């Protein structure tokens with residue numbers, strides 16, 4: 001069995017790679033950091049690597065082309081990052097890069113692999129969204145919105161597969177705060193106790209192997225996203241603003 005994992009050089013993606021390798025899977029790992037990719041390939045074995053910057057559309061297709069004809073069984077769309085700040089003030093170029101990684105790369109890879117998977121009537125897609133997908137997120141507005149896209153796209157495509165009796169499975173992993181490099185990269189600190197990348201990876205993989213659509217790693221996050229369904233966008237936005245504000249004084 002073979003998996004392509006994006007964002008495999010750090011955090012949740014790195015843990016997913018290690019766990020799949022322990023289960024005997026062959027891996028294709030991607031990320032920008034070629035040195036870490038090479039170190040992982042040497043350590044894990046049965047591993048191919050392809051360095052790519054997924055904020056560039058051509059590099060997204062480069063990753064797909066690298067995988068062509070290699071009989072991939074599982075796609076893990078995990079690469080992503082967040083931009084913190086008031087929507088009117090955040091840097092437009094950085095935000096467009098984020099939308100390309102968080103949305104466009106997920107969209108393109110999911111579509112192209114789904115076509116292959118449908119043809120052979122087998123395959124697993126694990127998309128890493130976030131609990132943010134359920135919320136309205138002032139001070140990280142476009143990040144929250146990007147994760148909402150991933151959740152809605154995945155759930156819709158999963159229903160299309162279910163209706164046609166396909167054996168292809170889609171899972172969306174929606175963690176709350178996870179202890180990774182994510183916050184450092186977004187320039188913020190945690191306002192809640194994070195769960196480990198290891199627990200998050202286990203939760204996503206278990207759900208993916210059992211064909212569960214949604215995977216949420218801990219009870220507090222599950223309660224939070226369930227509660228949010230009963231609140232208006234306006235009220236959710238007010239609550240999330242307070243939460244986000246505690247991550248960094250703005």
Ligand SMILES: NC(=O)c1ccc[n+]([C@@H]2O[C@H](COP(=O)([O-])OP(=O)(O)OC[C@H]3O[C@@H](n4cnc5c(N)ncnc54)[C@H](OP(=O)(O)O)[C@@H]3O)[C@@H](O)[C@H]2O)c1
Nearest residue numbers: 007009010011012031032033054080130177178180181182
């Ligand atoms: N940590 C959290 O609190 C949390 C909560 C909910 C959801 N998530 C989601 O979990 C996923 C993984 O994040 P993480 O928490 O594990 O953070 P992380 O430790 O910062 O890892 C992010 C990964 O994404 C890759 N990446 C970032 N920009 C990229 C680009 N332009 N091109 C290619 N790869 C890129 C990075 O690889 P390179 O640097 O090598 O390119 C890295 O491997 C993300 O989608 C994130 O939104 C995280």
